[in-house]
Amino acid sequence: MVLKGFWWKILCMALLSYTILAGFLGVVPRRFILNESIRNLYFHVPMWFGMIFLLLASSVASILYLKKGKNRHDRFASQAANTGIVFGILGLVTGMVWAKYTWGSYWSGDPKQNASAIGMLIYLAYFVLRGSLEDPQKKARISAVYNIFAFAMLIPLLFILPRLTDSLHPGNGGNPGFNSYDLDSNMRKVFYPAVVGWTLLGFWITDIRIRISKIEEALDYE
Template identity: 55%
Template sequence: MMRYVWKIAAALLVYYSLVAGLTGEVPRMAILNETIRNIYFHVPMWFTMMALFLVSLIYSLKYLSGSSPDHDLVAAEAARVAMVFGIAGLLTGMLWARFTWGAWWVNDTKLNGSAATMLVYAAYFILRNSVPEKQKRARLSAVYAIFSFSLMIVFIMVLPRLTDSLHPGNGGNPAFGSYDLDSRMRAVFYPAVAGWILVGLWILQIRIRTRKLENTVSI
């Protein structure tokens, strides 16, 4: 029973955020208008992506210290699922940008940082595919993941604070807590974040099980 609780919670939280997010009261704001509801979907995608990349990073470190093939499997699959959430984050963000900033893509440090993160992990999978030998592949990709993740942190967390960004919380724009998240929105936003992170972990769990089954069947 306990094994299902967090999955039930994930489903309920996401359904709640869908219903409450689309029907609930939101502040009337110029330019943003009704698109402000996108915050319940766009931002959780990034949080989930970061959470999964963190899982991938932790398992890469674990692999280097213990050389267990299972850790490598988790690291790779977490990065794969994180990529899916990252693409979803980019798409929801592009849609939002089209209706508020007027273009599908704007030259903004956060956008460029997230696009570069996608490129890094695409490179990570190219590296994985180009090494046939399993142990070597695991070791090299773990090293690359740790190295690149550390640099991406600088890209996403530090650089935007040095320049202007259209996103809230950077370069003189107020952080989003201070102006557009009133208490009604918080009541939807935080459950949405928690729900989507749990869904991400759930997908990860299924992926890992599938891969393990594939491995045993093929041998």
């Protein structure tokens, strides 16, 4: 594993405590439409960052698996994709609740919403593929091929979809947002630590799941 020791777990806890405290108690700028819901920036947006980082790590692990054939890479790839899906679902849910109050409905066909829904479909299919293969080596190799291919197609999707329709997201299509020019410098102080904190939490969960899967495998073996 890349992250050795426990320093990053402490860092993760510290950053997340800071995020929650400063996120709920800190001063936020008043913006039209958004009002207090602007605080979702600290919780919803980092879910996406976490998801993308986890899925990226998963496909890198798949590449390593194909190159070296080490079992641990496959295990990491599948568990990171798993956590990535959880982050994606959390991102969708936090976004939908927020959208209900700011845009008026849970689902408004926003390109970012659609892209993430498609992302979920791709990675759920990845697990169906894993489930339908019996032989562990074959399972690892074939799902690695799919994982890399899927990620390579997910990236253009994230860039193409927004070109087709206007986004309702803050910062797009004339909505007030957190773009470089109006992301308040006070909000940055919470937002960047929040992204790092939530991403680290994602890797922590992945780490624990990897250990669980190792134990399960050992128990099956006996």
